[in-house]
């Protein structure tokens with residue numbers, strides 16, 4: 001094994017940078033060229049079909065069979081002209097990844113001849129075997145039927161299969177025979193629809209020209225790169241996506257010299273390569289840089305309509321994995337692949353935009369617009385305050401459990417950062433709201449709104465320690481994990497905000513019916529919201545121990561455990577809001593809860609098995625061999641009557657023995673704990689047992705193994721070390 005380690009290091013060390021030719025000089029020449037986009041549709045469809053598809057995209061109207069046939073024919077012609085041989089409905093099942101089943105465009109006639117075929121019916125709906133996807137009890141294994149259905153609002157695209165031509169991918173929803181959502185896209189589309197309706201209804205009081213409100217998302221993607229040879233020499237990375245052992249290198253991230261540093265050429269070639277591919281697919285990746293931890297990087301797109309942004313992030317992750325192969329890298333999206341240094345988040349930058357081009361979370365200098373801004377801002381604050389636990393549940397996973405609250409990642413406590421200036425403005429609102437107000441526009445003056453410094457776009461400070469931070473014209477949900485599908489937190493966020501906006505509108509209407517003046521009524525409601533949700537606003541250092549204490553004093557929850565956090569999905573208030581808004585019914589919520597728990601159990605189980613295997617078969621066996629060598633040397637020294645000189649060796653032998661003993665005992669006890677958990681039928685209890693009794697041994701075993709790493713001859717150590725994985729470029 002040690003041999004494999006050194007071979008891998010040598011291979012990685014001798015790699016050269018692969019040159020990546022640009023598809024064309026200007027990005028505009030090929031941006032979106034792999035998508036069946038608006039321009040392509042305009043050229044290939046009849047005006048009638050084009051209009052129907054455009055309307056379906058804008059307002060969700062139905063596309064009839066005839067039009068579907070025409071679109072299918074156009075899609076097939078376009079795709080085959082670009083080298084596609086197959087098509088697939090591309091969807092996001094609850095595994096968290098993407099799914100595809102390629103079908104050839106041709107069919108065979110009874111006389112054995114091949115004919116080209118792709119009908120509207122195949123575009124609109126397909127029936128993959130659903131039995132092996134997680135359904136959380138919604139489907140039994142023998143009930144295989146599930147349907148995928150075309151989502152016209154996300155353009156079809158071409159996936160390059162390397163040597164094997166291309167496949168036309170049709171973004172789709174995935175539902176069971178009985179109509180329940182088995183994927184991420186279905187509830188996202190439902191949540192976006194209710195948010196649109198609720199936000200547009202509130203906009204009625206500010207601007208009657210607004211007909212549609214769209215949620216927007218920009219998902220920053222953090223990741224680690226490890227050379228392929230080194231990756232395969234670490235069974236834990238291969239099996240669990242994270243290292244279960246590894247002593248901290250002498251130099252980690254303490255000098256902060258990697259962050260925003262010069263990008264290593266081989267890494268840069270990889271980035272350039274996947275960006276070219278992303279641009280062909282119309283994915284607007286714009287930013288690339290070194291992240292805080294050695295070996296860690298980030299890419300970020302410009303924000304887009306939320307459903308598209310989610311598809312694009314899922315597609316981008318897939319693309320990065322594929323392109324990395326060419327550059328002999330492996331991409332780690334895991335939230336915490338290496339202990340002791342930063343983990344990886346997927347910071348979700350979220351906002352709402354009207355069809356008239358107004359960002360509803362952008363402050364303005366005009367009093368009337370300020371009231372609109374405060375309305376949307378405070379409704380988000382209130383929604384997050386009232387459903388903080390549900391929002392926490394939506395980002396809970398086995399990987400994120402290691403990241404939250406450690407090494408520059410936000411804690412598990414949900415709080416909101418608004419910045420001092422906004423807090424001042426809200427304080428003014430609360431305090432001045434007590435005075436009798438005059439009518440007319442000077443209402444705003446009286447409120448002090450015009451007297452506060454005009455709010456400019458970027459004059460709120462940033463707070464990296466906050467899980468949910470206002471960053472000037474959007475909220476950044478920073479607690480989302482690097483490997484997550486953004487849909488999970490976005491389903492919750494958009495649903496609770498939509499619900500809150502509905503509540504706001506009801507309250508406002510009730511006040512207006514009593515004859516209150518609109519502006520005053522709004523101010524009064526917002527004042528109440530501020531008072532009711534204030535405790536969730538926190539502007540200080542979210543990483544500090546003081547905050548943990550203060551948050552507890554404020555009555556905010558701090559749920560570190562994933563099984564407990566997931567339990568918040570099935571609290572009555574959570575089920576009620578998801579069901580009431582028509583996003584997930586009770587059965588669907590319970591199914592998701594169960595799937596997430598099972599996922600957690602399986603991941604911890606895999607880690608535990610890897611730990612057991614590596615500890616006994618790699619580490620202990622190496623330690624014992626090394627001990628034998630030491631014993632031989634000590635014996636020779638004794639024979640030469642060098643008794644004192646043999647002493648340090650004896651001590652070393654003793655220390656190794658002790659550590660081996662503890663490891664052996666702990667692995668056995670961990671296996672017993674696993675058995676106990678596996679014999680527990682109740683899934684939530686089993687998950688909790690894995691999260692506590694099984695996981696309790698992880699750190700204990702790791703501690704001893706990492707100590708042995710420092711004792712055993714480097715030549716013999718079987719596992720690629722942290723300094724080799726993190727610093728070999």
Ligand SMILES: NC(=O)CC[C@H](N)C(=O)O
Pocket residue numbers: 222291292342343344345346403408409410464478
């Ligand atoms: N610079 C940063 O924003 C660090 C973020 C950190 N990597 C996280 O886990 O969220």
